[in-house]
Amino acid sequence: MKDKNKQFAVIGLGRFGSSIATTLYKLGYEVLAIDANEEQVQKLSETVTHVVQADTTDENSLKALGIRNFDVVVVAIGEDIQANVLTTLILKDLGVKYIVAKARNELHGKMLAKIGADRIVYPERDMGLRVAHNLVSTNVLEY
């Protein structure tokens, strides 16, 4: 049975992060969504539990949000690799139990692993793999 008391935080509300945040919320979980950009924050205001504007490379902002109490924190910051890595490092230092981080390439992924991210995802690569597999599987019409 799924534990619906699990609390999630998603940092970086681009296409990937907002898709994760809104999906988890629709599935019945509590979701805190965070982005530095006010526009992104506005877009999600109706579709997650809480949404806040914060720069997550600032340790004090993350502390003030009580980030260490969340069961899973997703770092979905994309283009700004420095912000992605710094945020992951701070989350790790603050003792977050399970960190999922999005990587842009293999080297970035390696760095995230060294910092201690628990799961590293490569959205474009993983989706490419999935589509390719689907194209050659017997149920081509399924995807």
Ligand code: ATP
């Ligand atoms: P996607 O492919 O998911 O659309 P992307 O890879 O193009 O996203 P970005 O748009 O660069 O990624 O980043 C995703 C979000 O992360 C943006 O909405 C951006 O405002 C946010 N972000 C960037 N830096 C920070 C930061 N320091 N703190 C919080 N949010 C940030």
